[in-house]
Amino acid sequence: MGNRYAIVLAAGQGTRMKSKLYKVLHPVCGKPMVQHVVDQLNRVQLNELITVVGFGAEKVQDHLGEQSHYVIQEEQLGTGHAVLQTSDILADKQGTTLVVCGDTPLLTSETLQHLLDHHEKEGAKATILTAHAENPAGYGRVVRNSSGDVERIVEHKDATGEERSIQEINTGTYCFDNAFLFNALNSVSNDNVQGEYYLPDVIGILKQEQEKISAYQTPEFTESLGVNDRVALSQAEKMMKQRINEHHMKNGVTIVDPDNTYIAPDVEIGQDVTIHPGSMIDGVSVIQDDVTIGPHSTISNCDIGTGTEITQSVARDSQIGARVYIGPYAHIRPQVNVDDDAKIGNFVEVKKASVGKGSKVSHLSYIGDASIGSGVNLGCGTITVNYDGHNKHLTTVEDDAFIGCNSNLIAPVTVGKGAYVAAGSTINKDVPAEALSIARARQTNKEGYASKIKATKKD
Known part of the structure; x- marks a missing residue:
């Protein structure tokens, strides 16, 4: 030659x-x-x-x-x-x-x-x-x-x-x-x-x-096909999509509705993966065996481990381990590392953070600029307060800690290994290992006060 x-x-x-x-x-x-x-x-x-x-x-x-x-x-x-x-x-x-x-x-x-x-x-x-x-x-x-x-x-x-x-x-x-x-x-x-x-x-x-x-x-x-206008562009898109989807299906991927599933040319997908309708996988994503994606999920430039399930969620530029459950309606923003067996639940946003093995962020939370250890439970409404108006700061939650619902962790701050944070707390100082931290106002009940308010409104 x-x-x-x-x-x-x-x-x-x-x-x-x-x-x-x-x-x-x-x-x-x-x-x-x-x-x-x-x-x-x-x-x-x-x-x-x-x-x-x-x-x-x-x-x-x-x-x-x-x-x-x-x-x-x-x-x-x-x-x-x-x-x-x-x-x-x-x-x-x-x-x-x-x-x-x-x-x-x-x-x-x-x-x-x-x-x-x-x-x-x-x-x-x-x-x-x-x-x-x-x-x-x-x-x-x-x-x-x-x-x-x-x-x-x-x-x-x-x-x-x-x-x-x-x-x-x-x-x-x-x-x-x-x-x-x-x-x-x-x-x-x-x-x-x-x-x-x-x-x-x-x-x-x-x-x-x-x-x-x-x-x-x-x-x-x-x-x-040469593309000279938007009509030909749409034809090329349709033909390329069909070619890509057929390639993956022939290699052991279940695509429930190929006409409504979009996979980029450089995506790698293992066997026995199931992709539900309305899902988009682009960039250089790598999907390991037995993963379930969708319906209506967007995956971009992510590595996803074996047996993970991502439902009605968005994940970009991140590493996601094996047997992780994400969604519905979760948002994994860039530079996130989710370890094996973790859970990122509904209406949770994670950005530039690591979530350790077996940890759970089940619902309605924002975890940004954070290092979350293994076996951690972050209760509903947990917020890492990472931005002071000028700079981002790191929140660290060590292994086996428990963060109660509706807690604010004001960075920079560390919650030690095995510590508890009581629900409704605003934490702005480090919490020692195995400690219980309560950072909320003492409850005061004023008997009969509601009746006085109602009487004032009638007048």
Whole structure:
């Protein structure tokens, strides 16, 4: 196998998207389109990957970072002109060059690998990735000769009636012998209505030079989808969602309602996980075996341990252990670590805190900037008062402590191991281990006082 290179065309403005966001950065299942393309290319053995950027260049470079080299297409003069901008990097190299559009998020590494292998096996100077379309209207048709080699690509508007009956269409993804590609690009003309230099013209030039042109047909038409507007974006989203969900179901995940379950491409899910309708799992979340999620839960960038259940709740950027129960209506904010066998109950918010093994925060509490030990019980309405108006402060509750209902723990403060805090207390000093702390006003009953108040109201 010789050297392999890839060029990602990502310079177009995408005016049909009618958006302030650069076209290839529009997300499909939570990931920008161009990142989908680059991720698939990274799974193919390449010597170099180059992204051609134009409008929004800085944002694309900021997102992809060191995953690619970059060249800038200052003027949008067509796909052939875009490829020509890589000359300084590729023109003098030998090998195979793959050209892919940055707005084709459904392409897979398997298809790209088959395309490369087919191209090199056939000894072609150019190979077109094609697809079978039940309704090919609007697509360029691939016309083959009796040997199966490509004779030409004819655009729909220029095709004869017979040519329009052809259902093999051009997807806009190509393989080229690199040296022949750049030699041919120098002969591409802009003598057309748009005044642009088109990459498909290279096919015609190579054919005129009696070079072999081949085609590889992907078995999945959906991979050919290029996203140029919001309608196509929604179609790509639907197709990608279906692909992802089917992948997980085939690997032992129960998705009760796949049409209403959203899972990002980089999520890892173990076996015998059950996901109920209305749930979203995104980022780089990892879900271990036997977890139950939903209905109507959002999980983002979380690691979730075996046997945990998250019901009608939100969890972001956190570590959640095994056999944990969360919800309903709990909010796990970033930088939370919940240990095994813990419980985070209904209407509980946890932020930048650790909750130890077997501890319970059952309901109606806010736990922020806190270190909660193991075996701790935080009663209903417990609040860690962490913010003084300028700075956040830490609350520490050590192992086996018991915090009564409606208690305020004013940070910085420590409740010692095995200590008790009486219900309704406001704690602003450390509580020693095994102590009982009562910090509330003494109850006073004034007999008959309510009757006096009522009599005053009547007057």
